[in-house]
Amino acid sequence: MNLSTFVLRQKTFVIFFTLLCTLVGLVSYFQLGKLEDPAFTVKSAVIVTLYPGADAGEVERLVTDPIETKLQEMEHLWKLRSLSRPGSSMIFVDLQEQVNSAELPQQWDLLRRKVNDVKLSLPPQAQLTIVQDEFSEVYGMLFSLYGDSVAMAELKDHARELQRRLKAIEGVKKIQLHGIQEQVINIDVDDERLAQANLTTLQLFEQLGSQNLPLHSGDFAMGIEQIRVEQAGAFGSVEDIQNLSIKTGINGLESATVRLGDIANVYLDYQDPAMTLSRFNGQQAITLAVSPVNGINVVSIGDTLRQELAQFEATLPEGVHVGVVAYQPEEVAKSVNNFIINLAESVIIVVIVLLIFMGWRSAAIVGVSLLLTILFTLIYLNLTQVDLQRVSLGSFILALGMLVDNAIVIVDLVEAKLRQGIARNQAVRNGTAAVGGDPDRRAGYGARALLPDRCGRVRSLDCAGTVQLAAALLAHRHDGHPAALLVFHSRTDPNG
Numbered sequence: 001m002n003l004s005t006f007v008l009r010q011k012t013f014v015i016f017f018t019l020l021c022t023l024v025g026l027v028s029y030f031q032l033g034k035l036e037d038p039a040f041t042v043k044s045a046v047i048v049t050l051y052p053g054a055d056a057g058e059v060e061r062l063v064t065d066p067i068e069t070k071l072q073e074m075e076h077l078w079k080l081r082s083l084s085r086p087g088s089s090m091i092f093v094d095l096q097e098q099v100n101s102a103e104l105p106q107q108w109d110l111l112r113r114k115v116n117d118v119k120l121s122l123p124p125q126a127q128l129t130i131v132q133d134e135f136s137e138v139y140g141m142l143f144s145l146y147g148d149s150v151a152m153a154e155l156k157d158h159a160r161e162l163q164r165r166l167k168a169i170e171g172v173k174k175i176q177l178h179g180i181q182e183q184v185i186n187i188d189v190d191d192e193r194l195a196q197a198n199l200t201t202l203q204l205f206e207q208l209g210s211q212n213l214p215l216h217s218g219d220f221a222m223g224i225e226q227i228r229v230e231q232a233g234a235f236g237s238v239e240d241i242q243n244l245s246i247k248t249g250i251n252g253l254e255s256a257t258v259r260l261g262d263i264a265n266v267y268l269d270y271q272d273p274a275m276t277l278s279r280f281n282g283q284q285a286i287t288l289a290v291s292p293v294n295g296i297n298v299v300s301i302g303d304t305l306r307q308e309l310a311q312f313e314a315t316l317p318e319g320v321h322v323g324v325v326a327y328q329p330e331e332v333a334k335s336v337n338n339f340i341i342n343l344a345e346s347v348i349i350v351v352i353v354l355l356i357f358m359g360w361r362s363a364a365i366v367g368v369s370l371l372l373t374i375l376f377t378l379i380y381l382n383l384t385q386v387d388l389q390r391v392s393l394g395s396f397i398l399a400l401g402m403l404v405d406n407a408i409v410i411v412d413l414v415e416a417k418l419r420q421g422i423a424r425n426q427a428v429r430n431g432t433a434a435v436g437g438d439p440d441r442r443a444g445y446g447a448r449a450l451l452p453d454r455c456g457r458v459r460s461l462d463c464a465g466t467v468q469l470a471a472a473l474l475a476h477r478h479d480g481h482p483a484a485l486l487v488f489h490s491r492t493d494p495n496g
Contacts (some may be wrong), residue, residue, distance in 0.1 A: 018372065025375025028382035033295040035389045036140055036332050041104065043078075043095040045111060045133035050088050051126035060084040063126050067091055070118040076107060089126075108133045137174065139289035140298065140328030143309065144278065146285035149319025152181045152270060158320060159286040162312055166290060169308060171301040174291040179278025181270040185241060188265040197248045197258050204263075207246055211235075242266045280323050287325065295385055299336070302329030332389075339393045343400075347371065350404055358411070366407040373403055 049063050064084045068091060071080060076099050081092040095107055112131050119127060145159045163175045189204065219228045235241050242261030249255035260266060278287045290305075292298050313322045347370050354363035374396070386392060417427030 021372070021379065022375055025378045028375075028378040032297070032378065032382050033385070033387035034297045034299050034332050034336055035292070035295075035387050036298070036328050036335065037138065038387065038389050038391050040136050041101045042135040043097070043099060043104065044135060045093045045108060045131060047091040047093065047111075047115060048088065048130040048132070049091075049122070049126055050128045051123065052087050053125065054123075055086050056084050059086070059089050062123055063089045064091060066121050067115065067118050070114050071111070073114065074107070074110060076103075137291055139174075139176065139291045140326065140331075141290040141292075141305070142325035143288045143290070144280035144285040144323040144325055145288065145320065146280040146283045146323055147316075147320035148283045150317060152284060153183055155284065155286055155320065156180050158316060159288065162309075162322070163288060165308055165312060166288070166305070169301060169304055171293050171296040171298075171304075172290060173293045176289045176291075178276050178287040178289060179284075180276070180286055181274045183268060184271050185238065186265075186267055186269050187241075187260070188267075190263060190265070193263045197246075197256075197263055199246065199248045199258075199263070204246065208244075211244060238266060238268050280325070285323075292328070295387060298329050299333045302327070302333070305329070335390060335393065336388060339388075339396065343374070343396065346400055354408070358408075362408075362411045362415070365411050366404065369407045370400070370403055 047067060049067065051059050051063050054062070060082075064082045067089070068080050068082060071077065071091070071093060076096045078094045078096045080094075083090040083092075093111060095104075099107060108131075111133070115129055115131060119129065143162075145155060145162060147155065159177055159180070163177060166172055166175055187208070189201065194201065194204070219226055221227075242259065244260040245257045246260050246263070247255065248258055278285045280287075292301065309322050316322075347367055350370070351363045351367045354366055377396070381388070381392070413430070414427050417430055422430070
């Protein structure tokens with residue numbers, strides 16, 4: 001017994017199943033993750049190692065080659081590319097395409113362990129190694145904490161507090177701060193006063209480098225307690241640095257001590273030139289870049305973020321405010337709402353056109369089939385955790401034209417069979433069996449979705465398109481039957 005025969009014999013079950021899927025489809029729409037763009041996995045990393053003073057050949061021989069040799073032990077390594085320049089080494093690591101997104105964190109952890117193992121064989125001056133693998137991170141929300149009425153140091157403290165609060169919100173993955181100007185201690189040495197003190201610049205640098213270092217001062221036992229001895233003397237202010245005693249004299253001759261403040265100008269300032277700068281409405285600012293968790297409904301966390309920002313702004317001093325630079329929840333809500341409006345307009349236009357040229361019965365069947373197909377697709381997307389974003393929404397639009405073709409052809413075939421005097425059940429069975437439901441198009445979408453290379457990474461388009469066309473086949477050959485039987489009730493046959 002094929003599907004058509006089963007559906008015709010079990011009309012009550014089919015109607016119940018259709019109503020159930022309609023309800024589950026509506027629930028799935030509100031549960032689906034909503035993002036602006038699909039998650040795109042980048043299976044590449046960069047390893048940067050600094051080797052000050054070495055030329056390109058030394059960097060290649062002493063740094064790049066040992067790291068590449070160690071990384072070749074990775075099982076899922078695809079290829080390595082390196083760039084050795086005077087003072088630095090860059091190695092680009094690409095993994096094999098069959099490594100899925102769930103395995104990437106483990107692979108990057110293995111990469112870091114390999115790099116840490118090879119560090120022992122590198123020159124002592126080449127120990128600063130940076131591993132960067134977060135190239136696919138998307139920061140869809142940007143907020144600025146701005147104000148010229150407070151110092152940058154105080155503004156940084158407020159930005160850190162806001163970062164801590166926003167991180168506590170469910171659905172927020174990562175927050176980065178941009179535009180922070182760090183405070184530094186500047187020591188401007190006067191060459192004339194340095195010469196009068198019989199002190200060279202190298203001697204001054206060596207003595208400054210040995211100061212303010214944490215040292216273990218030991219401990220002593222007092223009964224059953226072990227008491228640690230803490231050595232005081234850490235710098236707590238600019239005055240402490242100015243009062244630092246510097247030993248003078250060359251080669252031990254004319255040895256004496258002098259205050260650092262007597263031979264140099266010591267003052268607190270901000271790093272110049274700054275690494276990054278941020279401005280908002282012409283005022284100094286610190287920008288907070290917020291990245292949401294993959295698969296989260298960005299629209300749902302929008303109200304929570306707004307509420308938290310309003311509460312935090314109420315605690316800020318006069319003249320400090322929070323501004324919105326980019327707000328992804330609004331863009332996602334607009335995109336999804338526009339899709340719903342366009343979808344409703346498309347269905348209404350199709351129904352009106354069919355109502356004019358084919359009658360209300362054909363229009364009703366086609367309209368119901370389109371809605372059921374979309375609801376079936378939403379159920380599958382929710383089960384497989386495919387989000388609603390511009391790519392999957394575009395797939396709905398692309399497949400919509402294909403769906404209308406099948407529905408119209410089936411309705412027209414059924415009506416033709418009925419005009420020939422064929423029994424109602426047999427006419428519906430023959431009409432639906434005559435249409436294959438665009439198997440070539442489904443096969444084309446499915447083939448792209450199964451591609452192992454980079455073309456198959458963004459699967460939202462292919463997955464949604466394949467499922468929607470398959471759901472159309474199910475709707476036309478399954479749920480179209482009860483609708484057709486109810487609408488075409490005037491054509492009866494005693495054997496139907």
